[in-house]
Amino acid sequence: MDADGTELIAVIRHRLRGAADPSRAAGQQAYMKSEMPFLGVGVPEVRRITRTVLQPDADVDHLRTAALALWDEATHREERYAAMAILDARQLRGSWTLVPVIEHMVRTGRWWDYTDELSHRLADLHDAFPAETASLVREWSTDDDMWMRRIAIISQLGRRDRVDAELLASVIDPNLSDPQFFVRKAIGWALREYARVAPDWVSEYAATHALSPLSRREALKHLPGV
Numbered sequence: 549m550d551a552d553g554t555e556l557i558a559v560i561r562h563r564l565r566g567a568a569d570p571s572r573a574a575g576q577q578a579y580m581k582s583e584m585p586f587l588g589v590g591v592p593e594v595r596r597i598t599r600t601v602l603q604p605d606a607d608v609d610h611l612r613t614a615a616l617a618l619w620d621e622a623t624h625r626e627e628r629y630a631a632m633a634i635l636d637a638r639q640l641r642g643s644w645t646l647v648p649v650i651e652h653m654v655r656t657g658r659w660w661d662y663t664d665e666l667s668h669r670l671a672d673l674h675d676a677f678p679a680e681t682a683s684l685v686r687e688w689s690t691d692d693d694m695w696m697r698r699i700a701i702i703s704q705l706g707r708r709d710r711v712d713a714e715l716l717a718s719v720i721d722p723n724l725s726d727p728q729f730f731v732r733k734a735i736g737w738a739l740r741e742y743a744r745v746a747p748d749w750v751s752e753y754a755a756t757h758a759l760s761p762l763s764r765r766e767a768l769k770h771l772p773g774v
Contacts, residue, residue: 553614556601560618562720563597564589580661582625585595589626598633608639612649619653630656632665641669642676647684654695663695663702670703675710682715689719691707694728701734716742717753724758735759736766747771 549770559726569588576586579745583735589597609632619631620665634655635646673681700719704711720735736759743750754767 553617554601556606556614557618557621559601560598561627563601564594564624564626564630567597569576575712576625580625580659582659584625584628587680587760591629594626594629595636596631602634602637603637606637606639608643608645608659611637612645616649616652620658620677625697628662629665632662632671635669636667642672644673644677646673650699651696654699655693658693660685661696667699667702667705670699671706673738674704674707674712678712680713683702685715685719690722692724694731697723697726698730698734701738704739706711706740710720713742713746713747713749721757724760724763729762732760732762735764736763736769739763739767740769743767743771 559640564587567587567589570586572590573586573588576582577584578590578759580586616629618634619620619628622628622631633641635649640646646669650669653666655661670681673684684701685700688696691697701723701770703719704716705738716738720738723731723735726732741752750767751771759767
């Protein structure tokens with residue numbers, strides 16, 4: 549692959565346009581409240597297309613460069629979805645070099661579809677670099693940007709019994725009084741998912757902390773008798 553990722557980007561763009569369905573595009577754009585237009589390609593298909601063009605021996609620096617360029621130069625939202633899919637390449641998964649890329653994408657994307665997808669890359673980092681990632685999300689949990697706070701709160705989604713409960717509380721606590729819908733929703737989502745493996749912990753946390761009505765409703769949604 550060329551060093552700046554130009555060839556990879558061109559192939560991805562070509563295949564995305566080959567899979568485009570203009571009849572879906574307007575509805576996708578309206579649903580996502582996106583200023584950037586859509587091609588009409590579903591996210592699973594975007595991921596599939598991206599996986600099929602990634603070379604197993606591709607250089608990590610080249611992949612990272614390509615992801616950033618595809619993101620920054622995107623003309624359609626699916627190109628940004630493909631840029632995030634590049635970050636899930638085997639060579640990059642769990643790489644600490646992704647931190648500035650994740651941060652850049654969250655800060656410039658500023659919407660839930662981007663933030664929530666990128667949270668999976670943070671979950672990988674929790675496994676690869678637990679202490680460093682814990683410190684990182686604690687810092688992000690008090691950031692002025694609400695999307696940075698959201699990704700800090702949901703960064704352990706999917707980790708089930710590997711969730712660090714103390715860390716979860718430490719990123720939620722500074723945001724308990726945050727009025728933003730997407731922050732409150734993130735708090736409830738993170739607690740609801742952890743309740744699947746630690747219902748008593750979540751019940752106790754909800755009983756002893758001033759959760760917003762939205763966060764509380766989401767957190768306790770699947771707990772019996774609550």
